[in-house]
Amino acid sequence: MSTLEGIELARQLKAGGHKLTRQRRAVLDVIAASNARLDPAEVYTKAKLVCPQVGLTTVYRTLEILYVLGAVKRVHLEDGCHSYALASGGHRHYLICSRCDSVIEFSGCDLSAVLDDLSDRTGFRIENHWLQLSGICPACQRQMNIQSRVD
Amino acid sequence: MSTLEGIELARQLKAGGHKLTRQRRAVLDVIAASNARLDPAEVYTKAKLVCPQVGLTTVYRTLEILYVLGAVKRVHLEDGCHSYALASGGHRHYLICSRCDSVIEFSGCDLSAVLDDLSDRTGFRIENHWLQLSGICPACQRQMNIQSRVD
DNA sequence: GTACTTGCAAATAATTTGCAAATAT
């Protein structure tokens, strides 16, 4: 039961010279199948359902490998800042639902005007930017409406 | 030896109903006097120079109070994501030097066009954004130039 | 067959908590 994204992760893993074990496949599939950010413990719990013999250590090790390969990104939030989400290639940013933790990646932010202005004002040579947005996803907005009708 | 910023932090602390102890004053002054992001251990080390009897526990507790008051912000980076920096009021962002960790806050980012476009495309109700930039500060640029001449 | 990968248990690191003594207001 591998999604397209799972197959792609497996490809990247092997391309990086790593072996595709049952345990790693479970971790890959969990990440690929989830549209939410997941922390190592959550990945572990979900992976265990598919592959009961997987260990937490392997989850940590596999996440690290995927991170180094650039196949997943770390998602930092004001509170928990140790969760991971699938990374598409290129320069992307995240839009995260603060209610259900689902993550949408987006690209094509145009910050060049803002960045140029800042460079001029501060003298910094700006090398990287990192934009993260949070809000309420469409599904949660619907659920909140239903909820408020019940109350 | 309190800076203006230190006095302001002390004011916020007392306004929040907290007592100003010698230990807390040391933590406040360290944060106020630093233009870099600092993690709890760094705050502890520096505070101990001023007030040797301060404990690491108190540093953690004081940072948490200041955070809840909004007097400091957490600065997250791809790696270490547990450092703190002085927060001015209002909506601000950080520009962080990747070489010396110095931090410049800025406001007046205009992302409304980007955010409106994303709202339309995704259906998310965007409630918060968080932009962090990294690069090389002017002082480090100068040092790097000097360094390259020596090499 | 061999080098990589595994899970476990133990080690390490980071953070929090209970509590009696100290202290700011």
Add this chain to the structure above:
DNA sequence: ATATTTGCAAATTATTTGCAAGTAC
């Protein structure tokens, strides 16, 4: 005077590592 705050030591939590046994290629 009194409620808050302290440092310490212990507890908790998160993450990493050493290693012998197992496995993908």
